[in-house]
Amino acid sequence: MSGPIIRVEGLRKSFGEREVLRGIDLEVAKGEVVVVIGPSGCGKSTLLRCLNYLEEPTQGRIWLRGELLGRQDRDGRLVPRPEAEVDRQRTHIGMVFQRFNLFPHMTALGNVIEAPLRVKRIPRDKAEALGLRLLERVGLLDRKDEYPARLSGGQQQRVAIARALAMEPEVMLFDEATSALDPELADEVLQVMQGLAREGMTMLVVTHEMGFAREVAHRVVVLDAGTVLEQGPPSVIFSQPSQPRTREFLHKVLHLRPE
Numbered sequence: 001m002s003g004p005i006i007r008v009e010g011l012r013k014s015f016g017e018r019e020v021l022r023g024i025d026l027e028v029a030k031g032e033v034v035v036v037i038g039p040s041g042c043g044k045s046t047l048l049r050c051l052n053y054l055e056e057p058t059q060g061r062i063w064l065r066g067e068l069l070g071r072q073d074r075d076g077r078l079v080p081r082p083e084a085e086v087d088r089q090r091t092h093i094g095m096v097f098q099r100f101n102l103f104p105h106m107t108a109l110g111n112v113i114e115a116p117l118r119v120k121r122i123p124r125d126k127a128e129a130l131g132l133r134l135l136e137r138v139g140l141l142d143r144k145d146e147y148p149a150r151l152s153g154g155q156q157q158r159v160a161i162a163r164a165l166a167m168e169p170e171v172m173l174f175d176e177a178t179s180a181l182d183p184e185l186a187d188e189v190l191q192v193m194q195g196l197a198r199e200g201m202t203m204l205v206v207t208h209e210m211g212f213a214r215e216v217a218h219r220v221v222v223l224d225a226g227t228v229l230e231q232g233p234p235s236v237i238f239s240q241p242s243q244p245r246t247r248e249f250l251h252k253v254l255h256l257r258p259e
Ligand SMILES: Nc1ncnc2c1ncn2[C@@H]1O[C@H](COP(=O)(O)OP(=O)(O)OP(=O)(O)O)[C@@H](O)[C@H]1O
Pocket: 015, 020, 038, 039, 040, 041, 042, 043, 044, 045, 046, 047, 176
């Protein structure tokens, strides 16, 4: 496929009277790692959720892998495609949330292969081979038969990453994947994410981890009050941001959480 994997044009999202996304334009190319940062409540999660149609955009257009998600009516509103079509698109996007939401009655391996078995209907032996490969990739092969309750938060999140990878997505969305974890456990998850980035996975990452943004991102997008304030390589955003609001935000978070 040529062209960006994700393309967003004029994306707006309101909850009632409140407009949370106010015209976002964004592209993510194949193999690119884009990290979205910005103050609490600026719309980072909402942006990610719109990309996966977990939230229905109010206005604007989204292309995934060159395909328009939804279609526009005469007022510019997005009319969703049939559910089946959205589901098909979703299989190409892996999403990892703050809450891991593993199935408690399934082992680590069971969680990882649930979707390939159910959605892709691949044979069990092939699914298990895939699941074991992925658990190894996130460093949890030895915990394959454990149930989530017996895994730490960091381990559960790594299983959740393996579960998302099991659908062989073309892009991975991370929505504050480490925010619920203690720093030590967050680190092991960040290392897995860094490994994926190194292997060339296309990633759009919402995070408060400025160290990750600085070291791993190809591009940092600064969101503020539902608009893109500025974007650029981390070297520029972190040392010479052009917008005073970016400087203010970075000063605040880096001061509170020295890297
Ligand atoms: N389903 C919803 N209904 C109403 N308001 C919502 C809903 N989801 C989000 N919001 C509001 O939209 C705004 C943006 O939320 P969002 O979670 O996208 O921000 P964020 O930048 O990810 O914040 P944080 O860094 O704190 O997670 C917030 O004011 C939030 O209260």
